[in-house]
Structures are given as structure tokens and as C-alpha cells.
Amino acid sequence: MRRFFQMACLSFILLSTSAGCTDFVEPNQLAFVIGTGIDDAGKDMLEISHQIALPSQLSGSSKGGSSGDSESFIVISAKGKNVFEANERVQRKLSRRLMTSHRTLIAISQEYIEHNNTNKLFDKLNRDPANNQRDNIVLVKGSAKDFMKIKHPLEQLSSIASNKELQINGMNNYSIRQFIIEHASEGARVLVPLLQIENNDGKGNEKGNLVQFAGHAVLNNELKIKGILDDNDGLEAIWMLGKGTFQGLTIPWKNGNGTLSFRLTHLERRIHSVNGNDPKQILLTVKAQAYLLDNTTPLDMSDVDNMIELKKYLDEKIQTDLQDTLNKVQQWGPDIFGIGEYLHRKHPYWWKSQRDDWDENFKKINVSVKADIQLRSTGTSAGQVE
Amino acid sequence: MKVSSYQLYWLVTISSIVTTSYLPIHLAVEQARQDSWISMLLGGLTMLFVTWVILRVCKQHEDKTLVTFTKELLGTVLGKILVLVYFLLWFRQMTMIAKGTVDFQNLVMLHNTPMVFILLCMLALVVYAVYKGGITAVSRCAEIIGPILVLMFFVQLFLNPEDMNVKRILPVYADTGWLAILTGAFNSYSYLTDPTIALMLFFFAENKRTASRAVIWGTMTTIVWGVLATIVLMFVTGPQIASQLVVPVYSLTKYISILNFIQNIDAFYIPLWLLAAFIKLSLCLFILSYGLSEWTGFRNWKLIAWIVTSVWFVFYIYSNHNIRLSFTLKSMYLNGVLYPFVYLVIPLILWMIGTIKQRSKA
Known part of the structure; x- marks a missing residue:
């Protein structure tokens, strides 16, 4: 009996102490960081702005009431020499422990990336196991702090809004982890979406702002912006670097005779050498399946000859457009298409002499684009309804 | 105390895979980059050969443990001194794995909990299992x-299909060369599997014939997993990131x-x-005591198990304050x-002497 009593006491003590409750932080002691903005603060300092969800407000509006006047988030910012220090200073202002595991977006201001060594932002993300690295990374025009502060008319949090905007437009490969992996590889540079705040003045009252694509920034090996592609060119570049999933395309028909719009799905690209041994001649093939969804030309799409002509025209048009974009990027230098990685694998010994100055050497590579579009459907109408 | 061959298989697999998932991959990738899987394979094959030699030795002395048969083969003094080296090895493995478990829990989850407390909890569990049931208890736990x-270890490797890019493993050999690959193998081979425990465990095996097969299969399972894990790591992260990951798995x-x-x-x-580490630690503690x-x-x-545990505790606390002593993975003396x-x-010497003695008897 006494033995049983001893054992019971011992197990009780063990049970209460070994569960790790000393380190446990209850959910109501946590501040969930949903988005983080990073700004330049001069003199090698950076400013971090955390967008923190207010759980009480979030649940309130989902019950059906309008979002009302109460904000569903707060933005707290602080300056520091590195991410950790700024984080700690934010923490000093808060009654709850910052929790970054559920973050969905990191927005870096264009100004920051131009004036600072952006590489130093990423060490903490790799070193500290408390990061999930699944959050998306974007650049923003203007201040990232303001970006965090905007009130989105559709979503409760602007960072979730931007994240969904990327997803719904078929751009779901911009997580921090992918960014770091791409940046670390020798023969590829990074393309990052650039967002801007759009003043939604059509609605009369200042209900909120939308987030808009301002383009795509082409970064070089030191993560400096070498050029900015506009939204249209950006989509083409995404297709050519193999991250594309689907996108819309509108092209004018010959002689200004109306326009044609397609939905392109199953975007693919492949890199080949034109002839086996010459690394300087590269052929980039892009493939897609096209669905004609808008046709303001006189073409009757039930006619097979028209369809064949359309497919031929589509190939040529896409080929020239993509080639233009590619040439533009090639002039800037950074190889966002990963052609260097292809050459690294195909000609590893030749690559060793090229890799140290790839941004310059890439300019000398002759890359030609070839399109092969499969016209899957011309829609449910043959010609135009008169 | 008897151990069935089935239990032996799990004991060997667990105690090997627990180090394989923790140490060698990083050491190999650091040197051999995308060719680290070749390093792992080379290291693994070396260890498979070592296991085979050790099993030869064990088979010659089926009814004795390492301590007894080295004494018989090499004489009391030399035999006893040599066995000490193995004791040292097991003790090192114990401190290494204990350090891994404790530091990791502190880093990832329990930021403020005193290190001593986590350590004590673990040591208490290990010594309790050994004290109460000896190898029987440990092997039953291993079986479960x-x-x-x-x-879980095999399945989780394939849960990253979206992020895998098979081409990241290319080009093979061209970037690194044989020197880097061999250095990678040299740095990592010793943490891949754990053949020396068989020297003690074989004595407890029920059926000696199937037991050696179990040990070989256990070693092979680990090597296959280790190579596979390295390849998957390359597919998912590519060599540049992988070489910076300290605990890649x-x-x-x-x-x-x-x-x-x-x-x-x-x-998960x-x-x-942590459960696997518990098996490994209690197994080492048992064979050591x-x-x-x-x-x-x-x-x-x-009683010796208790004493060893106290020494272990003291040594752990001491080594924790001495950075050089607690990070000896790449030490030239050890490797x-x-x-x-x-x-x-x-093992080769023991095998030779054993064979000569058997011949001369016959």
C-alpha cells in the first residue's frame, strides 16, 4: 500500500512537471503575425512592420455583420539593425508574444532592396526554427508600412488579400523557401512580383484600397533590381521561367481586324541546346493549351482552315512577344530563366569558367524562343452572332 | 535475458537510424554537395563490410560477450585495455545523442526550461528501463x-512531391570530384550505423543463425534510408541550401x-x-554497464548502470560548458x-586470431 502511494506521488510529480507547461504560451497570449513589411530606415537600419490579426474583430465580422468601423488588425513597427532586433523592439510594445509561424506574406519595399544588402534578411528565416518559410515574398512600391496598413474592401487583412491575389492569378510559387533556394543556385536569378496600392476612388467613400500588380522585378545575384518588367511582360517571363500555371492572352488579329482572347493553361517550357556541343546556342520552347474565349474578328471558327491559320498566327505572335521580353531581360543581365542551371548540368566543366560572372556572360548567350500552342477549343460559338 | 532475432533487427535499425537521421547527412553534404549520396553510399558499404566482419567474430564466440572473448584471445591485460576503447565509444555515443535530444528540445520548443531538467527526465527514463528490465525491456520497446x-521515416521522405526537382542532383561528379566525395564519406561513415553493439548483443540472441541475418538487414535498412534521404534532400532543396542545414531531415x-x-x-x-533516441540510449547504457x-x-x-548514469550526467554538464568538447564531429582523431x-x-585482428585458434584446435 505504501509502495503504491509512493509511486502515485512520484508519477503525479512527474506528470505535472514533465509536460513542459513552464514553456507553454496559451493562444490568448499570442499575437499572430499575418504579414510583415520591411522598410529602409537609413544608416543600415531597417524598419519592420508587423500586421497582427485581432482575433476578436475577425470572428465578429464573419458572423455576417459588416466589417464596421473597427479594424480587424493592427500594425506595429519598430526599427533595428537586423530582423531580430527590430522584432524584439516590436515585442517590447506588445502584451502578447509575437508568433510568426502563421505569417502569409513578407513585403519588402522597393527602396529597401535598392539601398541595402537584402541577403541579411534571410539568415534569421533559415536559422530560427520558428519560421515556416511558406510565406510569400513580394516587393511593394512605396512604403511597406503603408502597405500593411491598407484596409482591403474584400478581405479583412491586406496581406491575406495579396496572398490570395497571387494564388488566384496562378502565381503560387513565390514562397520564401523557393526564393532562397533559387537565389542560392548558381545559374538562376530571381523574379519577384512588385505590388502597389491602388487608390480605389471609384467608390466615393474611403472604404479601402486594392492591391495591384505593378510589375515584376528582376533581381541580380546581389539581390539588386536590374530592371522591372511591366505586368504583361512579367507574365510572359513567368511562363518562360517555368513557374507559369495559367494566364489570359489577348492579341490583335491581322490588319487591326478585331482581337482574339485566349485562356492558356498547362503552361510549360523546356530548354535545349540547338546543337549538342555548343553551349552558346539555346532554344527555349514554350507550350500551352489554348481556349478561345473572345473573338471580335470576322473569322468563323467552325472552319478548319481558320483554326489552322489561327494556331499558326498564335504561335508566331507568342514567339515574337516572348522573344522581345527575353531580349529585354537578357540586356539587363540576370538570368531569371535558369538557363545557367541548364548549362551547369549539361556542360559542367564549361560552366566552371562562366559561373563567377554569369550576369555578364549570360548576355552573350544566344537564346531563341519557339512556341508550340495547342488550340484545344474555340468555345461554344462558331462565328460571331450578328 | 534473451533477445529474439526480430527484436534484434529493430534494435539495430533504430539505434542506427537515429544517428543517421541526425548527423552524417550534413557532414556528407557539406563536402560533396549534390554528390553526397555517393558519399553516403560509400560510407554505408564500408559500414556494411564492418558489420559483416564483426558478425564473423561474433559467430566464432557465440556464447561469450566482447569482454570475455577478447580476454581469451588477447590475454587478460591487453584484452581488458582494448575493450575499454569500446566502452569509450559507447559512452561517446550516449553523450552525443543525449546532447542532440536536449539541445534540440531547448532550441525548438522549450526555450526557458532548464537544460538540466530535460536531461534528468530523459536519464531517469533510460536508467529506469535498464534497471527494471534490462535488455528484455529495451528490446520489447524497440519492437513496438x-x-x-x-x-514514418520512409513515408515522410515522399511527402514533398510538389517541391521536388529531380534535376537538382545533376551534374553528377563534375562539380565535386572524387576528393570531395571521399572526404564526405570519410566525415560521415562513422555515424551511419552502429555495428559494435552487435559484439555485446549477439551473446543475448536466442537463435544465433537468424540473429546475424537480422543485424545485416537492420544495417541495410538504415543505409538505404540514409542514401534515399540524402537524394530526397537534394531534390527538395538543392545542394547550396542543403549544405547549410545542420539537421537536414x-x-x-x-x-x-x-x-x-x-x-x-x-x-510527429x-x-x-525522441523515442528512438530513448531506445538507443538505453541500449548503449545496458551494454556498457x-x-x-x-x-x-x-x-x-x-548498480553499475546507476553509476554510469551519474558519470554520464556529470560529464554532460561539464562538456556542455566546453564548446570544443561538445562539438567533436569533425575531429581528425576520432574519424x-x-x-x-x-x-x-x-574486429579484423580478433577475427584472425579466432580463426587461427580454431584451426590449431582442430
């Missing part, structure tokens, strides 16, 4: 934990995200790894002298 652990589990829904698999991985009891002639090995000596030289 093993299948779950190995299944853990990072790999953190990367898992299937349809944005199945995430944070590390919540860490507890299973049993060996010591034979070595000293002091029959009560359970170049101690490990080849205990894994290859001594």
Missing part, C-alpha cells in the same frame, strides 16, 4: 517503436506542405525521434584514428 518509426519535415493542408509534420517526427560488470567482475550490473580502429582494425 521500430515499425512506426521506420514507416528535420528541415525536410518542416518543408512538407501538401495542398496547403498537411503541414508541420515535424510534430520529433516525438518519434553489462560490459563493465564483466570487466570488473562486479556482478551487480544494475582518422578511433573509428577505423574500433570498427575495422580490432
Whole structure:
């Protein structure tokens, strides 16, 4: 009996102490960081702005009431020499422990990336196991702090809004982890979406702002912006670097005779050498399946000859457009298409002499684009309804 | 105390895979980049050969443990001195794994909990299992934990299909060359598997014939997993990132995200790894204390287990304050002298002497 009593006491003590409750932080002691903005603060300092969800407000509006006047988030910012220090200073202002595991977006201001060594932002993300690295990374025009502060008319949090905007437009490969992996590889540079705040003045009252694509920034090996592609060119570049999933395309028909719009799905690209041994001649093939969804030309799409002509025209048009974009990027230098990685694998010994100055050497590579579009459907109408 | 061959398989697999998932991959990738899987394979084959030699030795002395048969083969003094080296090896493995478990829990989850407390909890569990049931208890635990652990370890490698890019493993050889590949193999081979425990465990095996097969299969399972894990790591992260990951398999589990829904698999991985570490530690503690009891002639090995644990505790606390002592993974003395000596030289000598003695008897 006494033995049983001893054992019971011992197990009780063990049970209460070994569960790790000393380190446990209850959910109501946590501040969930949903988005983080990073700004330049001069003199090698950076400013971090955390967008923190207010759980009480979030649940309130989902019950059906309008979002009302109460904000569903707060933005707290602080300056520091590195991410950790700024984080700690934010923490000093808060009654709850910052929790970054559920973050969905990191927005870096264009100004920051131009004036600072952006590489130093990423060490903490790799070193500290408390990061999930699944959050998306974007650049923003203007201040990232303001970006965090905007009130989105559709979503409760602007960072979730931007994240969904990327997803719904078929751009779901911009997580921090992918960014770091791409940046670390020798023969590829990074393309990052650039967002801007759009003043939604059509609605009369200042209900909120939308987030808009301002383009795509082409970064070089030191993560400096070498050029900015506009939204249209950006989509083409995404297709050519193999991250594309689907996108819309509108092209004018010959002689200004109306326009044609397609939905392109199953975007693919492949890199080949034109002839086996010459690394300087590269052929980039892009493939897609096209669905004609808008046709303001006189073409009757039930006619097979028209369809064949359309497919031929589509190939040529896409080929020239993509080639233009590619040439533009090639002039800037950074190889966002990963052609260097292809050459690294195909000609590893030749690559060793090229890799140290790839941004310059890439300019000398002759890359030609070839399109092969499969016209899957011309829609449910043959010609135009008169 | 008897161990069935089935239990032996799990004991060997667990105690090998627990180090394989923790140390060697990083050491190999650091040197050999995308060719680290070749390093792992080379290291693995070396260890398979070592295991085979050790099993030869064990088979010649089926009814004796390491301590007894080295004494018979090499004489009391030399035999006893040589066995000490193995004691040292097991003790090192114990401190290494204990350090891994404690530091990791502190880093990832329990930021403020005193290190001593976590350590004490673990030591208490280990010494309790050994004290109460000896090898029987440990092997029964292994029988339960093993299948779950190995299944989880293999399955989690394939939960990253969206992020895998098979081409990241190319080009083979061209970037690194044989020197880097061999350095990678040299740095990592000793942490891949754990053949020396068979020297003690074989004595407890029920059926000696199937037992050696179990040990070989256990070693093979681990090597296959180790090579596979390295390849998958290359597919998912590429060599540049992989070479910076200190605990790559853990990072790999953190990367898992299937349809944005199945995430944070590390919540399963860490507890299973801790259970495996428990098996490894209690196994080492058992063979060390049993060996010591034979070595000293002091029959009560359970008491020795307590003493060893106290020494272990004190040494751990001390080594924790001495950075050089607690980070000895790449030490030239260990990799170049101690490990080849205990894994290859001594077993080969023992095997030769054993064969000569058998011949001369016959």
C-alpha cells in the first residue's frame, strides 16, 4: 500500500512537471503575425512592420455583420539593425508574444532592396526554427508600412488579400523557401512580383484600397533590381521561367481586324541546346493549351482552315512577344530563366569558367524562343452572332 | 535475458537510424554537395563490410560477450585495455545523442526550461528501463517503436512531391570530384550505423543463425534510408541550401506542405525521434554497464548502470560548458584514428586470431 502511494506521488510529480507547461504560451497570449513589411530606415537600419490579426474583430465580422468601423488588425513597427532586433523592439510594445509561424506574406519595399544588402534578411528565416518559410515574398512600391496598413474592401487583412491575389492569378510559387533556394543556385536569378496600392476612388467613400500588380522585378545575384518588367511582360517571363500555371492572352488579329482572347493553361517550357556541343546556342520552347474565349474578328471558327491559320498566327505572335521580353531581360543581365542551371548540368566543366560572372556572360548567350500552342477549343460559338 | 532475432533487427535499425537521421547527412553534404549520396553510399558499404566482419567474430564466440572473448584471445591485460576503447565509444555515443535530444528540445520548443531538467527526465527514463528490465525491456520497446518509426521515416521522405526537382542532383561528379566525395564519406561513415553493439548483443540472441541475418538487414535498412534521404534532400532543396542545414531531415519535415493542408509534420517526427533516441540510449547504457560488470567482475550490473548514469550526467554538464568538447564531429582523431580502429582494425585482428585458434584446435 505504501509502495503504491509512493509511486502515485512520484508519477503525479512527474506528470505535472514533465509536460513542459513552464514553456507553454496559451493562444490568448499570442499575437499572430499575418504579414510583415520591411522598410529602409537609413544608416543600415531597417524598419519592420508587423500586421497582427485581432482575433476578436475577425470572428465578429464573419458572423455576417459588416466589417464596421473597427479594424480587424493592427500594425506595429519598430526599427533595428537586423530582423531580430527590430522584432524584439516590436515585442517590447506588445502584451502578447509575437508568433510568426502563421505569417502569409513578407513585403519588402522597393527602396529597401535598392539601398541595402537584402541577403541579411534571410539568415534569421533559415536559422530560427520558428519560421515556416511558406510565406510569400513580394516587393511593394512605396512604403511597406503603408502597405500593411491598407484596409482591403474584400478581405479583412491586406496581406491575406495579396496572398490570395497571387494564388488566384496562378502565381503560387513565390514562397520564401523557393526564393532562397533559387537565389542560392548558381545559374538562376530571381523574379519577384512588385505590388502597389491602388487608390480605389471609384467608390466615393474611403472604404479601402486594392492591391495591384505593378510589375515584376528582376533581381541580380546581389539581390539588386536590374530592371522591372511591366505586368504583361512579367507574365510572359513567368511562363518562360517555368513557374507559369495559367494566364489570359489577348492579341490583335491581322490588319487591326478585331482581337482574339485566349485562356492558356498547362503552361510549360523546356530548354535545349540547338546543337549538342555548343553551349552558346539555346532554344527555349514554350507550350500551352489554348481556349478561345473572345473573338471580335470576322473569322468563323467552325472552319478548319481558320483554326489552322489561327494556331499558326498564335504561335508566331507568342514567339515574337516572348522573344522581345527575353531580349529585354537578357540586356539587363540576370538570368531569371535558369538557363545557367541548364548549362551547369549539361556542360559542367564549361560552366566552371562562366559561373563567377554569369550576369555578364549570360548576355552573350544566344537564346531563341519557339512556341508550340495547342488550340484545344474555340468555345461554344462558331462565328460571331450578328 | 534473451533477445529474439526480430527484436534484434529493430534494435539495430533504430539505434542506427537515429544517428543517421541526425548527423552524417550534413557532414556528407557539406563536402560533396549534390554528390553526397555517393558519399553516403560509400560510407554505408564500408559500414556494411564492418558489420559483416564483426558478425564473423561474433559467430566464432557465440556464447561469450566482447569482454570475455577478447580476454581469451588477447590475454587478460591487453584484452581488458582494448575493450575499454569500446566502452569509450559507447559512452561517446550516449553523450552525443543525449546532447542532440536536449539541445534540440531547448532550441525548438522549450526555450526557458532548464537544460538540466530535460536531461534528468530523459536519464531517469533510460536508467529506469535498464534497471527494471534490462535488455528484455529495451528490446520489447524497440519492437513496438521500430515499425512506426521506420514507416514514418520512409513515408515522410515522399511527402514533398510538389517541391521536388529531380534535376537538382545533376551534374553528377563534375562539380565535386572524387576528393570531395571521399572526404564526405570519410566525415560521415562513422555515424551511419552502429555495428559494435552487435559484439555485446549477439551473446543475448536466442537463435544465433537468424540473429546475424537480422543485424545485416537492420544495417541495410538504415543505409538505404540514409542514401534515399540524402537524394530526397537534394531534390527538395538543392545542394547550396542543403549544405547549410545542420539537421537536414528535420528541415525536410518542416518543408512538407501538401495542398496547403498537411503541414508541420515535424510534430510527429520529433516525438518519434525522441523515442528512438530513448531506445538507443538505453541500449548503449545496458551494454556498457553489462560490459563493465564483466570487466570488473562486479556482478551487480544494475548498480553499475546507476553509476554510469551519474558519470554520464556529470560529464554532460561539464562538456556542455566546453564548446570544443561538445562539438567533436569533425575531429581528425576520432574519424582518422578511433573509428577505423574500433570498427575495422580490432574486429579484423580478433577475427584472425579466432580463426587461427580454431584451426590449431582442430
